[in-house]
Amino acid sequence: MIATLLRIGFLNLKRDRVALSLKFLLPIVFFSIFASVFGGRGDDQTARIDIGVVDEDHSEFSARLAAGLAQEKGLRVRTTADGKPGTLLDRASAEQAVRSGDVPVAVVLPARLGESFANNGLSGRSGVSIKLLSDVSDPIAPQMVLGLLQKVTMTAAPDLLVRGGLRQFETHAGAMTPQQRTAVDAWLPQLKPGAGAAGGADGSGGAGTGAGGMAVGVEVVDVMRAGSNRGSLISFYAAGVGVMFLLFSSVAGAGGALLEEAEAGTLERLLSTNMGLTRLLAGKWIFLTLGGVAQLTVMFLWGTAVFGLPLFSHLPGFFVMTAATASAAAALGLVLATLARTREQLSGFSTILVLTMSALGGSMFPRFLMSEGLQKVGLFTFNAWAVDGYLKVFWRNAPLWQLWPQVLVLCGCTAVFLAAARGLARRWESA
């Protein structure tokens, strides 16, 4: 008897491709995405962090630090405004680059850094410290740059580090003897990066042992919190979660709008009024879009009331992004509803697609956690563009015109999806 039940279950499962996909394919897809993001598949898969470096000191030490950072595998350093040869970054343009999201971190090597280092080593008494301009919407990048900066400080200028230390020693313990001075002068060149005695500036060698446990003075400056958008990080979660559920509701709504009507016969009845499929789809799309706008508005209002999301100070940008996102989600819902033959098919297929798009597109966790390859793949989902747009509005206080790439992509998606849905809906036209 149990064998019969097993046979029934097996036959049902074998013939239900959607159930098979949900059972085996979806877990594999998700496992792969999460493993790629959080597990890593080797160092070469780790995302490189874009940073700006501003050298206000122009000393040998600052130059060596900048060069050391540039050679770090985990960093992609830019020293000019647009990353190409041209105007060098200054503090203001570097801060703007962080604010606009071009780079998550900028390292400012302030004037007198080299002098301070030469005089004081790493004691930081002079109060001259490196500034790390950061955007805390990406909490990983500043920490990573901070760590690499410490390492580079040690490995890029061990000779200068020792020289500063000796100077401190002489200040407090008395001058070295001529013999000691001679010996030190002969030793110090060997500490220079590339001299072979104590590591190099390629980031692979160790620092001078005498510097162990010391740290360069670094001040982390959150450039985003310097403004009035405190609490705006909530917008990331609101956007990510909102877009994911918008997709779910749009697909379900479109399924209800088309497949359910086709099954119930109301679609046939509607078409018999000569309204035409194009007008029918347009009506469904507008309804789904309005529903999506309402859904996101309610969610952001809740975020405003409970979590202090600054919705009312960003209304124009919010509505532009919400309209663009909701219209694209509605159009995608129509594509899936016209593609599927049954609601079961739609449900299974859309679950796989929406969850995958949400994972890759940054709705579940920030895309900066992903490898560069996955980040690029994520750009094929409109979640990524929608979330980026909301972040521009709420986090970066970007003016409306700066939303054009996101709006353009979302509107393009809408047009393509609507055209695809219209083509797929031909099966409901006269046979």
Add this chain to the structure above:
Amino acid sequence: MTDVLTVRGATKSYGATRALDGASFELREGELLALLGPNGAGKTTLIRAISGRVRLDAGEIRVFDRVLDGRHTPKELGIVPQEIAVYSMLTARENLEVFGGLHGLTGGDLTRQVDWALEGTGLADRAREPVRQFSGGMRRRLNIACGVLHRPRVVLLDEPTVGVDPQSRDRIYDLLAALAASGVSLLLTTHHIEEAEARCARTVILDHGKVIAAGTTPELVDQTIGRFRFVSLRLNRPLPADAHAQLGSRPGVALDPADAALITARLTDVATELPPLLEAIRTSGGTVEDVDVRGPSLQSVFIHLTGKDLRE
């Protein structure tokens, strides 16, 4: 009577399957016409073709002398699909307002027609309830109301009484009869042949995509099995074997070997042929307790024309 709908040589294939194979018939003004046929005979394809939802490969369909292009539904048509094509979350009134609006009714005219449809289908007192709370019969009546409230001159009904109780069925046919009396022409498909016989003026029988018979029930009987009567005689007790066998040798008489107290006969003229049969039974010692005389039915014609083989 004027023909409001004419179908001539309607042909339609789906791949290798020929759904319609030169079907021809006409629907007259104010007529309630039944379209019968076994499953897969082509009824639904034909209805959809008339509705402008199927393009014919050959042949033509005219509604009020206008040839249909197979892409648009003529505005004179009202369509009642086999499915309960209404929105279950909406009330009956809201459904009627929606579909009336889509058919161009507005304002006071829409309100009047909605009220008329609700009254006609016996749903007036439940008009403000969501349809999901309705019984099957109520939904079926609302389905019909949605198809007729915009005053179509021709109504196509695909199995309008499937799955409803006798009361709802009567109500539906009363509504259809009232529409026909007001000049509306109705074409309905059904598997309830006795309903078609009792309620419809004429019948068209479709099989394998072709119209194989059309006319009133007497006309169909004459065209096919002829005007005989089935007579069943129930005796008070089985006749002796020799007497029973002697009766069985009479023309038209059939005996049931399992039931010697039952005698059946197929008589062309009951008035002249039945009395001698009764007399023969009496002289054989039998007493007739019950007599049942039945004419040939549309069911007989249908089975005669389409056979008893399963089609699906």
